[in-house]
Amino acid sequence: MAFTFKKRSVLPGFGLTMGYTILYMSLVVMIPLSALVAKTMTVSWSQFWETVTDPRVVASYKITFGASAIAALVNGFFGLIVAWTLVRYSFPGKKIVDAMVDLPFALPTAVSGIALAALYAPSGWLGRWLDPLGIKGAYSPLGVTLALTFIGLPFVVRTLQPALEDLDAEVEDAAASLGATRLQTFWRVILPTVFPALLTGTTLAFARALGEYGSVVFIAGNVQYSTEITSLLIISKLEQYDYTGATSIAVVMLVSSFLLLLLINILQRWSGRRHSGA
Amino acid sequence: MSNPTPTIPAAAATAASSSGGAPGRTAGPASRHARRDPWWVRATLITITLLFLGLFLALPLASVMAEALRKGVGAYFASFNDSAALSAIYLTLISAALSVPTNLVFGVAAAWAIAKFEFTGKSLLISLIDLPFAISPVISGLIFVLLFGLQGWMGPWLREHDIKIIFAVPGIVLATVFVTFPFVARELIPLMQEQGTDEEQAALVLGANGWQTFWHVTLPNIRWALLYGVILCNARAMGEFGAVSVVSGHIRGRTNTLPLHVEILYNEYNFVAAFATASLLAGLAILTLVAKSAVEWQVARRRKASAAENAAEH
Numbered sequence: 110m111a112f113t114f115k116k117r118s119v120l121p122g123f124g125l126t127m128g129y130t131i132l133y134m135s136l137v138v139m140i141p142l143s144a145l146v147a148k149t150m151t152v153s154w155s156q157f158w159e160t161v162t163d164p165r166v167v168a169s170y171k172i173t174f175g176a177s178a179i180a181a182l183v184n185g186f187f188g189l190i191v192a193w194t195l196v197r198y199s200f201p202g203k204k205i206v207d208a209m210v211d212l213p214f215a216l217p218t219a220v221s222g223i224a225l226a227a228l229y230a231p232s233g234w235l236g237r238w239l240d241p242l243g244i245k246g247a248y249s250p251l252g253v254t255l256a257l258t259f260i261g262l263p264f265v266v267r268t269l270q271p272a273l274e275d276l277d278a279e280v281e282d283a284a285a286s287l288g289a290t291r292l293q294t295f296w297r298v299i300l301p302t303v304f305p306a307l308l309t310g311t312t313l314a315f316a317r318a319l320g321e322y323g324s325v326v327f328i329a330g331n332v333q334y335s336t337e338i339t340s341l342l343i344i345s346k347l348e349q350y351d352y353t354g355a356t357s358i359a360v361v362m363l364v365s366s367f368l369l370l371l372l373i374n375i376l377q378r379w380s381g382r383r384h385s386g387a
Numbered sequence: 388m389s390n391p392t393p394t395i396p397a398a399a400a401t402a403a404s405s406s407g408g409a410p411g412r413t414a415g416p417a418s419r420h421a422r423r424d425p426w427w428v429r430a431t432l433i434t435i436t437l438l439f440l441g442l443f444l445a446l447p448l449a450s451v452m453a454e455a456l457r458k459g460v461g462a463y464f465a466s467f468n469d470s471a472a473l474s475a476i477y478l479t480l481i482s483a484a485l486s487v488p489t490n491l492v493f494g495v496a497a498a499w500a501i502a503k504f505e506f507t508g509k510s511l512l513i514s515l516i517d518l519p520f521a522i523s524p525v526i527s528g529l530i531f532v533l534l535f536g537l538q539g540w541m542g543p544w545l546r547e548h549d550i551k552i553i554f555a556v557p558g559i560v561l562a563t564v565f566v567t568f569p570f571v572a573r574e575l576i577p578l579m580q581e582q583g584t585d586e587e588q589a590a591l592v593l594g595a596n597g598w599q600t601f602w603h604v605t606l607p608n609i610r611w612a613l614l615y616g617v618i619l620c621n622a623r624a625m626g627e628f629g630a631v632s633v634v635s636g637h638i639r640g641r642t643n644t645l646p647l648h649v650e651i652l653y654n655e656y657n658f659v660a661a662f663a664t665a666s667l668l669a670g671l672a673i674l675t676l677v678a679k680s681a682v683e684w685q686v687a688r689r690r691k692a693s694a695a696e697n698a699a700e701h
Contacts, residue, residue, distance in 0.1 A: 118504050120587055121597035126500040130512075133493045137564055138518060144534040145526075187439045194436040198429050206437070208680045212444045214619075215672035215679075217626025218524075219646040220665040223653050224447035227454050227662070234450060235442075259443050281422050291424055320523020323628035323646070327653065340525040344633060347529065352538055359526045370521050 145363075148356045160357040168334040169342050170361075172250060176338075177318035180257035185311040188265025195266070196273040210267070213260045218323025225256050226327040248330030253338065256324045261314030268310030272303045272380070305380030309373055316369040320362065451669050454662035466663035471640045475648035475664070478556065482631075482644060483624040486564040490620055494571025495613070499605075502579030503587065513576065519568045527566050528633025531558055554636030559644060562630040567623045571616035578612045579605075611689075615682045622675040626668060 160166065195207050213221065229236045229246030236246045246252055276299065284294040300307075322340040329336040339362055346355035424432075456463055466472060497516060501509060519527065533539050535552040545552060552558045586608070590600040606613075628646040635642045637651060645668055652661035 118584070119591060120503050120584055120600075121591075122601075123500060123504045126496040127504075127506075130493065130497040130500050133489075133496075134515065134568075137493075137561075137568055138515070141530040141534050141561075141565065142518070142522075144540050145530045147540070148533045187435070190432055191436045191439065194432050197424070198433055200433050204680070206440060208676050209440060209444050211676055211679065212448065212672065215622050215626075215675040216448075217628060217646045217649075217668045217672070219628040219649045220451060220626075220668045220672070221447060223649060223661060223665055224451045224454075227658075228447055228450050234446065259447070262443060278422060285422075291428070316521075320526070322523070322525050322632075327650075340523060340629065343525050343529060347532060347633060350538060352533060352536070355529055356533065359529055362523060363526060366521055366523065 192269035222327035265310035272306035498575035524629025558634035570620035574616035
């Protein structure tokens with residue numbers, strides 16, 4: 110921070126704003142969350158274990174984590190190309206394309222869900238080309254992956270863009286003047302510098318995909334043991350008033366996403382150090 | 388999403404001074420040449436970018452409009468002439484009208500406390516504010532069911548007093564407030580931390596009271612970030628699906644927001660109406676992107692202007 114400041118400030122309003130912040134946060138976030146913690150406490154270990162290792166639940170982890178991982182990797186690859194293009198090249202309509210990248214953030218997930226389902230259904234614009242090839246777009250694990258790719262797309266691009274903009278031009282010049290080809294410069298100089306940002310963006314996309322619900326349920330078809338994602342299982346447990354089962358599965362997902370959050374924080378610290386060191 | 392790192396101007400300054408050692412500015416074009424990719428690389432990467440974004444962004448958006456208009460303009464508009472659709476629009480507006488202002492007031496208060504004062508546990512508080520972002524929509528809905536549902540913590544008490552929260556409007560509003568909780572605060576906190584307290588201190592020394600200082604000094608400085616946060620908060624409030632779906636109970640004409648109405652219509656194979664309703668939300672998303680870009684553009688322009696001003700002073 111640019112300047113240090115004393116604990117005693119001349120500015121007024123600390124008590125009021127801090128008090129309100131704590132009160133509002135407790136009412137809106139902490140008390141509801143503590144209901145989840147309290148509910149978890151009432152679940153016995155054997156009950157918990159039985160629920161979260163049920164074959165149908167395990168199958169849902171496989172499709173959720175698997176499709177999220179593949180979608181994150183696809184986004185990592187194409188996100189790097191998109192970010193590079195948007196930072197380095199100019200072409201007509203670039204500003205619009207750049208603004209469009211945030212569409213998955215802005216579009217309600219239910220809308221993305223039905224749009225993707227319509228697109229990849231056997232009669233859809235893309236499905237009708239895939240169907241003769243024997244590829245099932247909608248109502249298959251591929252459909253789940255496509256939806257998760259859609260919602261994870263902005264994370265990689267938006268994390269990489271500032272990192273690419275901050276690249277030190279002199280380093281690239283130095284590499285070129287020492288006789289490196291563009292490809293060598295990219296692999297040896299540029300990629301290692303932006304790698305932490307790439308990894309952060311990919312992990313963010315993965316974390317978001319794990320908990321996604323709206324954009325997936327329409328295209329997935331929700332077949333047990335195949336395309337039923339974990340979020341949907343939580344909802345179906347709730348619909349049967351099985352609060353204990355829903356809570357147990359929710360805890361598994363929450364712990365996974367907190368571990369990912371921890372990883373993201375470590376990655377960001379790493380990339381921050383890289384940046385200031387450059 | 389801007390990273391206010393004070394190291395960047397410093398790095399730029401050293402880069403400028405070191406390149407100033409080279410004769411004149413000849414380094415400019417030469418270095419640009421070294422960083423320029425061959426034309427076929429540029430063409431390929433731009434093509435891949437446009438194809439990928441076209442396939443994943445433009446095509447879904449276009450398909451919403453195409454499906455909505457499949458049976459003509461008449462059928463499109465007929466979809467809105469329905470009491471269930473109108474009540475969904477109304478409920479969506481209500482829940483946004485309640486959640487955006489409450490989270491706006493919270494965001495300003497939290498940012499004032501966090502950015503203008505030093506206290507222990509600050510980074511913990513910031514992490515806690517971000518917490519709802521880390522929790523998936525379905526789990527965000529679940530926690531309110533555990534709290535207020537029939538078999539929940541307060542379920543028996545609520546039933547005794549004949550208060551309905553889950554499967555009713557209050558639950559929808561609460562879930563919406565929860566998922567949109569961090570939006571304004573997280574835009575304001577980094578900006579206000581970057582701005583420091585110099586201007587506020589000056590105002591106070593000149594005799595302004597706390598409110599005057601906030602209204603005339605702080606608010607003008609943060610208004611664009613505030614607007615940005617409100618735009619994002621509103622988009623999420625109107626579009627939230629997972630969390631609201633869990634607490635809503637899907638009672639047609641009573642507890643359906645627009646996204647839930649889309650789901651019901653779609654599951655009833657009423658595709659034209661489903662996509663017509665979805666097109667409203669898609670329009671909202673496009674409006675959000677335009678407003679967001681306009682604010683970003685405005686901020687960049689002002690930043691450039693103030694940088695030029697600073698350069699002129701020196």
